[in-house]
Amino acid sequence: MASPSSADDLFDNLLKTDAKRLEEEERIAREKERDHAAKAQQRLKELIVDNSTLPVTISSIRLIGAEKTRRSFLDTLFNPILSANRNRPYTLSEALQEVGSATDKLRRFDIFHDGVSMFVDKPSPTDPSSTPTDIDIYIKATERGRIALKTGTDLGNTEGSAYGNLLWRNIFGGAESFNFNASAGTRTRSAYHGVFDMPISSDPDKRLQVDAVSSATLKPWANHEEVLKGAGAKYGWATNSGTKHSVGYTQTWRQITSLGPNASATVRAEAGDSVKSAISHTWIADRRNHPFIPTDGYLMKTVSEIAGWGPLRGDVAFWKSEMESSKSFAIPIPGIEGDSGVSFTTGFRAGMLYPLPVGFGSTSQPSRINDRFQLGGPTDVRGFKLGGLGPRDGPDAVGGDVFAAGSANLLFPVPRVGKDTPLRFQVFGNAGRLLALKDKGGNVQKSVYSTVAQLADGAPSLSAGVGLVYAHPVARFELNFSLPVVVRTGEEARKGFQFGVGINFLG
Known part of the structure; x- marks a missing residue:
């Protein structure tokens, strides 16, 4: 027992x-x-392969799970695919390709969870209107929650901040969204930004945005604080080749205030209010295989802005244009098959600010510190302080009207970590030049041309260094040791370690 x-x-x-x-x-x-x-x-x-050329008729498309998405929005997306709205029949392959393309658009609205699926069925045999070639398309999806709240902290671009974010999706059932972000940090003392976004004609590649912003930011490199309040609207679209465009209008009230005790005469003279009324255009062609550590492809980007000229008014007027490009390619290593993880990237940026008359006047206005370019720092010309390159007035970096900067970066895997991780060693060289217009009170065109020509007059400011790069899904992190090689009189170099976080780096 x-x-x-x-x-x-x-x-x-x-x-x-x-x-x-x-x-x-x-x-x-x-x-x-x-x-x-x-x-x-x-x-x-x-x-499907065996019957790819079989003629079919799409009799209906049904979306399962779209409880909060309005019918008219979905009809605009799917009705053009129905056979009744076409002048020629489908093959089975064509029908599935068209529906697959529309389903992919549905995913890109970001109002459904991942895992949108599609299946095909024959109509009920009891339906007297059906024919042997009819098919019904069913798409199954699960809607995301309408409200998303998020808080956290950021560390990047030489400042730390805390933020809160509110996202309201699918407001009116047509993939509209409202995104509100509030943050406070060591440099951006406060920032509030609200954006209402909506697709046009149920197309995720055509979007209209209306936004408003209010911020107060310390500019320690120029001994002042800048306060902004503004609003604007922007329309964006993508072409069949994959390039992206956007055009927009903004009106912004700016104030230079809270001057430091050592503020220069230039900063003191420009203190106070200004109003910028501007239209802008952005063009982007991004063919890189990774946004932060690419091993193949190229990026081309241009941003153009016209402010204050003609009917735009305001009290500042200029044409401002900036371009950016980069090219990356993998470097094969003997003895290693396939991708070695070693890559080389070159980057180039340039910009120009051309003063214009305000309104319909005849006299061009000199540029203001709010609008001029700044150069130097851990995300562009490494080895220099923020605003460390270009014109200065005493302790202040007052910016320039013309600049050019370039970079060459060699990235390779960290030993014992491997090429499949987002961690890389880098060796880099940076160069840059930032200049102010020579004769601001004379012939503007002649002054701009002579200043551009001066970019090639002598060696640019140079730096070199080594560092670690980590490609996080939302940003690129760098810890570098930089050595300034060429430093012009008055510029502020930074020898030693620099930490940078951002989404746009010079190479």
């Missing part, structure tokens, strides 16, 4: 044995289910 403890042990062993048996049966069932699903998927693919 077994003792009580032996009986308990026996009972426990039986329970464990039963649990293991049930777990094994569940595992086998899951494997069979996956196997059946894979075989069904394979049979479907074979069926």
Whole structure:
């Protein structure tokens, strides 16, 4: 006769044995289910391939799970695909391709969770209006929650900040959204930004945005604080080649205030209010295989802005244009098959600010410190302080009207970490030049031309260094040791370690 403890042990062993048996049966069932699903998927693919040229008629498209998305929005997306709205029949391959393209657009609205799926069925045989070639399309999706709240901290571009974000999705059932962000930091003392975004004609590549902003930012490199309040509207679209455009209008009230005790005469003279009324255009062609550590492809970007001229008014007027480009390619290493993880990237940026008359006047206005370019820092010309290059007035970096900067970066995997991680060593060289217009009171065109020509007069400011790069999904982190090689009189170099975080780096 077994003792009580032996009986308990026996009972426990039986329970464990039963649990293991049930777990094994569940595992086998899951494997069979996956196997059946894979075989069904394979049979479907074979069926589609075997019948790809079969003529079909799309009789209906039904979206399952769209409880808060309005019918008119979906009709604009899917109605053009229905066979009744076409002048020629589909083949099965064409029909699935068209519906797949519309389903991909549906994913890109960001109002549904990942995992949008599509399947095909024949209409009910009891439907007298159906024909043997009719098919019904079913799309299954799960809507995201309408409200998302997020708080956190950021560290980047030489400042730390805390932020809160509110995202309201699918406001009116047509993929509209409202995004409100509030932050406070060591340099940006306060910032509030609200954006209302909506697609045009149910197309994720055509969007209208209306935004408003209010911020107060310390500019320690120029001994002042800048306060901004403004609003604007922007329309963006993408072309068939994949390039992106946007045009917009903004009106912004700016104030230079809270001057430091050592503020220069230039900063003191420009203190106070100004109003900028401007239209802008942005063009982007991004063919890189990774936004932060690319090993192949190129980036081209231009930003153009006209402020204050003609009917725009305001009290500042200029044409401002900036371009950016980069090219990356992988470097093969003997003895390593496939991608070695070693890559070389070159980057180039340039910009020009051309003064214009305000309104319909005839006299061009000199540029203001609010609008001029700044150069130097851990995300562009490394080895220099923020605003460390270009014109200065005493302790203040007062910016320039013309600049050019370039970079060459060699990236390679960290030993024992591997090429499949987002961590890289880098060796880099940077160069840059920032200049103010020579004769601001004379012939503007002649002054701009002579200043541009001066960019090639002598060696630019140079730096070199080594560092670590980490490509986080939302930003690029760099810790570099920089050595200034060429420093012009008055410029502020930074020898030693620099830490940078951002999404746009010079190379």
